[in-house]
Amino acid sequence: MAEETQEPAEVGRFGWGTDPEGNGSSCGRPTDVRSGVRSSAGLRWRMRAKRTGMTGIGSVIRALAHVVAGILVVWILLDLFGANTGNNVVSWFHTAADWLAAWSRGLFEVSNHTVQVLLDYGIPAVVYAIIGNVLGRRSRITAS
Structure with missing residues (x-):
């Protein structure tokens, strides 16, 4: 059986990707595409930069x-x-x-x-x- 690979939804450190388990769901938080860990740090910084x-x-x-x-x-x-x-x-x-x-x-x-x-x-x-x-x-x- 061929091994499945999952491509990240977006290129970049904090892209809007799918969850690390690969079930295709995204709960609205950006995924660190390098480690697969969900993080909102990048999003918070961008939103604060826009707001201020x-x-x-x-x-x-x-x-x-x-x-x-x-x-x-x-x-x-x-x-x-x-x-x-x-x-x-x-x-x-x-x-x-x-x-x-x-x-x-x-x-x-x-x-x-x-x-x-x-x-x-x-x-x-x-x-x-x-x-x-x-x-x-x-x-x-x-x-x-």
């Missing part, structure tokens, strides 16, 4: 927006804590924050230095984070 939007170009857009907002927040903290502007690192953050917030500096004039710094650099940090999240989510929707 961490797929493709959307995650890159969001990450860049958060880095830009982070630069602005670091400068706000450095300025409010009175960091030495002669330091190269502090100077770099100051130059980068000035360039990133050029469109909003002086938008509101207040006499308190702390409030002025928060308005001048905090508004663009929030705007960049919001725009980055919206664009990241939109690119995920259009790519799906």
Whole structure:
């Protein structure tokens, strides 16, 4: 009698295959086609990636927006804590924050230095984070 071999339903580590016993049933969980063990780890990761939007170009857009907002927040903290502007690192953050917030500096004039710094650099940090999240989510929707 010829020996029967069962081909996996899908090629890949976590494919949607039949059960290891070979009776053709699939209970909705992916089968590890190398070992025949049912596992939902790969499926959970893919579903979480889709749900949180961490797929493709959307995650890159969001990450860049958060880095830009982070630069602005670091400068706000450095300025409010009175960091030495002669330091190269502090100077770099100051130059980068000035360039990133050029469109909003002086938008509101207040006499308190702390409030002025928060308005001048905090508004663009929030705007960049919001725009980055919206664009990241939109690119995920259009790519799906």
